[in-house]
Amino acid sequence: MKPLRVAQWTGATTGALAVVLGLSSPAAPATTRQETPRQEAPLHQAPRHQALPAVTAVAETPALHDDEAGGNADADDPAIWRNPADPARSLVVATAKEGGLRVYDLRARQVQSVAAPAAPGPDHAPGRFNNVDLLQGLRLPAGRSDIAVVSDRGNDRLRFYRIDPSRPGGPLTDVTDPAAARIFSADQAETDEQRTAYGLATWSDRATGRSYALVSRRSTTAVALLEIKTTAAGTVRYDLVRRIELPSAFTMPDGGRWTPCGEPGELPQVEGMVVDPDDGTLYAGQEDVGIWRMRADLTGTPVLIDRVREYGVPATYDETTEECTPGRDPGFGGEHLSADVEGLTIYREDDGDGYLMASSQGDDTFVLYDRETDEGNEHEGGFRITDGRPGAPDGVQECDGAAVLNAPLGPLFPRGLLVVQDGRNTPAVPDGEGGERDDTDFKFVDLGALEDAADL
DSSP: OOOOOOEEEOSSOOSSOOSBTTBOOOOOTTOOOOOOOEEOSOOOOOOSSOOOOEEEOSEEOOOEEOSTTTTTBOOOOEEEEOOSSOGGGOEEEEEOBTTOEEEEOTTSOEEEEEOOOOOSSTTSOOOOEEEEEEEEEEEETTEEEEEEEEEETTTTEEEEEEEOTTSTTOSEEEOBOTTOOOSSOSSHHHHHTTOOEEEEEEEEOTTTOOEEEEEEETTSOEEEEEEEEEOTTSOEEEEEEEEEEOOSSEEOTTSOEEEEOOSTTOOOOEEEEEEETTTTEEEEEETTTEEEEEETTSOSOOEEEEEBTTTTOOEEEETTTTEEEEOOOOSOSOSSBOSOEEEEEEEEOTTSOEEEEEEEGGGTEEEEEESOGGGTOOEEEEEEEEOOSTTSOOOOOSOOOEEEEOSOBTTTBTTOEEEEEESSOSSOOBOSSSSBOOEEEEEEEEHHHHHHHHTO
């Protein structure tokens, strides 16, 4: 996990930005310039440790270890695929970075492992699967298929896997077009800098029937809209539609300018993203800033619906420790999120109600917002996932990705399922050298138990 970053004051904009929040710079190629994003009514500081409902996980996947012995596998982001013919045989598809993809059944048992692509050469990075999302009913020559879409950070591409639960050897088959282009990088040298495909959300436009992926760029504020297309050979490719740049510097209520603190040359990136399928709204978590709401076609004006508590806090980057030293908090931050804001997922209800869920990584909580945009995505509470009884799954800390499905999934999860990444799985495993191995996994939470605990 990367260290928590706070923020520093600046009098100028850094990086290539669109004209936003009164800050201007040259527009990047193939980039849509955005109007000035609006912000909701100012938020006020709240106590940092409010009591929240707690739930426990009922199952956890086998541990992943980000070391050579573990295949450099690091749990990151899950997606839940519901088997329409037999919901009890539904699956969870999850990324493991250099470890590729893992597929689990509803008992959190691994049923398939898919390797990430090898490095194209000895001096290049291998494939690194960051985020995953699903597309339902994509039209292929052999018929409609559900597809797992993956952002390959190592190669700056998307990869596509057809889901077939009856397939011998595992449900996923790679159907990526070999000619699929890099998304942000011009060539291999630029790809090796790893400012590449990062966060991911899929979207199907009900008005046109077309399918899209929204992809963020690591260490920048860029978000790209890609139209997903199929070929006569049965593979899947994509074309760039447009790209935007979210702000990297902000005007404070006292008139000062602020930019989140990070390593030199880094801008406040977006990773967690989700599209509400019922109205085509994209929610994007800018890790050290807050949650943006915008149209999924990346037109119109982004709205910052909530800010992290660290928003506006000045800080200085220390090259020795590679961390930011914070200054006095001026009180411009939000109440509910603690940086980094990470996994975003939509809890849908049949009547159109429901919630946007967000992982507040900095304080190991999850935050709930109303889905209704006309009411400003009002804050609706939150919860924690804590340690269970002895021998049961441990709690969740430093959560990256999350996925929720409010639908019956057989006798194990009759009211649905929440799957979250646990960035600090316990008990720790010794590394044989007096330390501990990096240990991550995915926790399965009974959605019915969460609904009862959090009064959803």
